[in-house]
Amino acid sequence: MTLTKICGLTTPDTLDAALDGGAAFVGAVVFPKSPRHIPPLHAATLFDRARGRAKIVAVLVDPDDALLSEVALILRPDLIQLHGHETPQRAAEARRLTGAGIIKALPIRDEADFASVADWADVADHLLFDAKPPKGADLPGGVGASFDWTLMRNRALPANWFLAGGLSPENLTEAVRISGAPMVDVSSGVESAPGVKDPDLIHAFLKAVSRS
Numbered sequence: 405m406t407l408t409k410i411c412g413l414t415t416p417d418t419l420d421a422a423l424d425g426g427a428a429f430v431g432a433v434v435f436p437k438s439p440r441h442i443p444p445l446h447a448a449t450l451f452d453r454a455r456g457r458a459k460i461v462a463v464l465v466d467p468d469d470a471l472l473s474e475v476a477l478i479l480r481p482d483l484i485q486l487h488g489h490e491t492p493q494r495a496a497e498a499r500r501l502t503g504a505g506i507i508k509a510l511p512i513r514d515e516a517d518f519a520s521v522a523d524w525a526d527v528a529d530h531l532l533f534d535a536k537p538p539k540g541a542d543l544p545g546g547v548g549a550s551f552d553w554t555l556m557r558n559r560a561l562p563a564n565w566f567l568a569g570g571l572s573p574e575n576l577t578e579a580v581r582i583s584g585a586p587m588v589d590v591s592s593g594v595e596s597a598p599g600v601k602d603p604d605l606i607h608a609f610l611k612a613v614s615r616s
């Protein structure tokens with residue numbers, strides 16, 4: 405069964421759509437530049453209903469110790485997704501500081517972008533392969549860009565992994581068929597406008613996953 409993470413949730417109705425539809429992971433983006441940014445205190449109130457139903461993921465970009473501690477104390481995520489330029493050493497520190505598991509996002513455009521994969525074997529619970537954002541993009545993730553899914557075929561990977569980047573209810577089946585992804589992640593493909601999640605699109609995405 406393919407597991408799903410719905411990322412960048414900010415409202416009760418869209419979080420409920422993800423939980424009721426069977427998402428295994430729900431993501432809170434704590435990054436002020438993002439249209440999906442949710443402050444830790446707000447995220448803690450919202451995501452409390454998800455505890456025990458899905459893994460709560462805090463998505464952070466090159467977080468300093470203060471932010472890691474604040475997020476750990478207030479939101480208490482199951483996992484921290486590191487979506488910046490973090491090294492394996494920094495990820496190990498993040499794990500120690502927060503007690504949370506680690507998802508490391510790796511930006512992919514071509515074969516060379518897999519060179520660092522083995523370095524993550526000891527520290528990442530999951531790798532998340534996302535498209536490299538187009539030049540000039542303001543955000544490192546959540547930009548709706550996809551990469552060549554055939555790059556994932558027959559690849560030995562040290563940790564269970566997510567396919568991310570430009571997924572939608574329309575292309576999900578093809579993406580899983582081509583890539584062989586055991587887990588998928590979506591953000592802008594289930595939005596009606598940047599940062600505005602749509603419960604119907606979330607349901608449609610999760611339905612497509614269940615059929616894939």
Ligand SMILES: O=C(O)c1ccccc1NCC(=O)[C@H](O)[C@H](O)COP(=O)(O)O
Pocket residue numbers: 411412431433435438439440463464465487534543544545546547548549568569570571589590591592593
């Ligand atoms: O979603 C954001 O705004 C974001 C901002 C900064 C870092 C990461 C971010 N999102 C991370 C995700 O896990 C997204 O779901 C992933 O990049 C895929 O996004 P999309 O292509 O829009 O489905």
